[in-house]
Amino acid sequence: MQFFNHDGFDFAFLDRQPAKGKGDAILLIHGFASSHYVNWVSPGWFKTLNDAGYRAIALDNRGHGSSSKSYEEADYTPDKMASDAAALLEHLKIERAHVMGYSMGARISAFLALAEPEKVATLVFGGLGIGIVDGVGEWDSIAAALLADDPSKTTHPRGRSFRAFADQTRSDRRALAACITTSRELLTEDQVARITQPTLIAVGTKDDIGGSPEELAALMPRATAFHIEGRDHMLAVGDKSFKQRVLEFYAENPLE
Numbered sequence: 001m002q003f004f005n006h007d008g009f010d011f012a013f014l015d016r017q018p019a020k021g022k023g024d025a026i027l028l029i030h031g032f033a034s035s036h037y038v039n040w041v042s043p044g045w046f047k048t049l050n051d052a053g054y055r056a057i058a059l060d061n062r063g064h065g066s067s068s069k070s071y072e073e074a075d076y077t078p079d080k081m082a083s084d085a086a087a088l089l090e091h092l093k094i095e096r097a098h099v100m101g102y103s104m105g106a107r108i109s110a111f112l113a114l115a116e117p118e119k120v121a122t123l124v125f126g127g128l129g130i131g132i133v134d135g136v137g138e139w140d141s142i143a144a145a146l147l148a149d150d151p152s153k154t155t156h157p158r159g160r161s162f163r164a165f166a167d168q169t170r171s172d173r174r175a176l177a178a179c180i181t182t183s184r185e186l187l188t189e190d191q192v193a194r195i196t197q198p199t200l201i202a203v204g205t206k207d208d209i210g211g212s213p214e215e216l217a218a219l220m221p222r223a224t225a226f227h228i229e230g231r232d233h234m235l236a237v238g239d240k241s242f243k244q245r246v247l248e249f250y251a252e253n254p255l256e
Contacts (some may be wrong), residue, residue: 001013001014001066002014002015004087004088004091006083006084006087006088006091007080007083007084007087008068009062009067009068009070009084010067010068011059011060011062011067011068011084011087011088012036012059012060012065012066012067013036013057013058013059013060013088014036014037014041014046014056014057014058014059015055015056015057015092016046016050016055016056016057017050017055018049018050018051018052018053018054018055019050019051020053021053022055023050023052023053023054023055024054024055024097024098024250024254024255025054025055025057025089025092025094025097025098025255026049026054026055026056026057026097026098026099026100026250027057027058027085027088027089027094027097027098027099027100028040028045028056028057028058028100028101028105029058029059029061029085029099029100029101029102029105029106029108029109029112030058030060030061030064030065030101030102030104030105031101031102031103031104031105031106031127031237032103032104032162032176032179032180032183033064033162033165033166033169033171033176034064034065034102034165034169035060035064035065035066035169035171036058036059036060036065037065038169039058039102039105039237040056040058041058042238043237043238044238044243045238045243046058048243048247052247052250054098054250057088057092057094057097059084059085059088061081061084061104061105061108062075062076062080062081062084062179063075063076063172063175063176063178063179064171064175064176064179069172069174069175070175070178071174071175071178072178073178073179073181073182074182075178075182076178076179076181076182076183077182077183077185078107078108078110078111078183078185079111079115079185081108081111081183082108082109082111082112082115082116083115085099085108085109085112086112086115086116086119089119094119095118095119096118096119096120096121096255097119097120097121097255098121098122098123098124098250098253098255099112099113099120099121099122099123099124100123100124100126100246101123101124101125101126101128102126102127102128102237103126103127103128103209103210103233104183105126106124106125106126106127106128106132107128107132107183107184107185107187109123109124109125110123110125110132110187110192110195111187113195113197114187114191114194114195117196117197120197121197121253121255121256122197122198122199122200122249122250122253123195123197123198123199123200124199124200124201124202124246124249125199125200125201125202125213125216126202126203126236126237126242127202127203127204127207127209127210127233127236127237128201128203128210128211128216129201129203129210129211129212129213129214129215129216129217129225130211130212130213130215130216131209131210131211132186132187132192132211132216133186133187133188133189133192133216133219134186134211135184135186136184136209136210136211137158137208137209138156138158139158139180139184141154141156141158141159142158142159142162142163142180143177143180143181144156144159145159145160145162145163146162146163146166146173146174146176146177146180147173147174147177148163151163151164151167158209161234165234189219192216192219192220193219193220193221195220195221195223196221196222197222198222198223198249198252198253199217199220199222199223199224200223200224200226200245200246200249201213201216201217201223201224201225201226202225202226202227202228202236202242202245202246203225203226203227203228203236204227204228204229204230204231204232204233204235204236204239205227205228205229205230205231206230206231206232207228207231207232207233207236208232208233209233210233212225213225213226213227224249226242226245228241228242229241
């Protein structure tokens with residue numbers, strides 16, 4: 001693990017080169033209540049990308065993992081979180097990279113592409129389709145579940161699921177409750193139409209959160225949809241077919 005400072009936060013990140021040579025850089029942005037390890041190392045993404053000759057880089061988002069925590073809701077807007085990702089690229093002196101995000105990380109990636117298009121060569125949105133425009137359902141129950149003294153009294157299925165995930169990852173639940181309140185800012189159809197980078201949108205066929213990948217791809221000039229067969233929002237992350245499709249996408253769209 002390494003650390004850098006930006007906007008008053010200390011950010012933990014992992015930067016791993018392939019065994020041979022220096023490959024194209026891929027910046028990985030994890031989802032809500034996750035971390036670089038849970039989202040990208042444990043499911044095998046770092047190994048997959050390194051073995052294919054790519055440089056894999058992932059940070060712990062503010063409020064997550066080993067990065068600094070805040071309990072202020074205003075600290076967790078997608079714009080601010082995208083600025084953290086941009087700052088990491090600048091810290092590493094990387095002018096342009098592939099960017100892949102999962103769920104909340106996909107939203108952050110989209111905001112990064114709009115704010116700093118010259119830094120983003122391609123995009124992969126995992127676990128988030130048209131929900132980036134239409135919304136991803138009722139999430140207030142998640143904040144309540146995260147702050148509950150007794151999780152057994154949480155009745156909402158999504159709240160129970162994310163409380164269990166937060167406990168499993170030993171997350172700071174108060175920080176996550178602040179994050180979930182402001183990190184769900186939507187993009188308009190006009191905004192996503194302005195994302196011109198080649199984009200792969202991959203959502204599990206049993207995912208009840210992300211929304212249709214085809215509907216989002218239809219709004220974007222250079223986007224392709226991919227179904228991760230038989231996977232829900234949690235299990236799609238490490239799916240082999242998802243990894244294979246991403247490698248094909250990068251082979252089709254190398255850094256210039």
